[in-house]
Amino acid sequence: MADLDRIRWQCRRGLLELDLLLARFLENELPGLNPEQLQLFNELLAEADTEILAWIMEQEEPPARYEKLLSVLRQG
Numbered sequence: 001m002a003d004l005d006r007i008r009w010q011c012r013r014g015l016l017e018l019d020l021l022l023a024r025f026l027e028n029e030l031p032g033l034n035p036e037q038l039q040l041f042n043e044l045l046a047e048a049d050t051e052i053l054a055w056i057m058e059q060e061e062p063p064a065r066y067e068k069l070l071s072v073l074r075q076g
Contacts, residue, residue, distance in 0.1 A: 004030070007038075010045045018053045025073050040069055 007030070011022040033041060044052060044066055055062035056073050 003038075007042065007045070010042075013049045013052075015049050015053055018049055018056075021053075021056060021073055029072055037069070040065065044069060 008026060011019070011026055013019050013022065030041075051060065054060040055066065055070050058074075062070055
């Protein structure tokens with residue numbers, strides 16, 4: 001459970017738009033992630049806020065490994 005608490009804390013970012021998208025993802029999707037998806041989400045959270053938001057908003061091309069996860073984030 002400590003890992004999930006840490007992930008929730010890491011989802012509090014510096015950009016309001018990103019905070020809102022991640023909060024919705026946490027509520028709707030986090031409980032259903034398998035260990036591999038959870039690890040990938042952790043890796044995504046290590047990226048810069050501006051890059052994550054640009055990838056979600058499709059303003060920049062994301063690394064291929066994040067594409068499926070970002071697709072879920074876009075659907076919100």
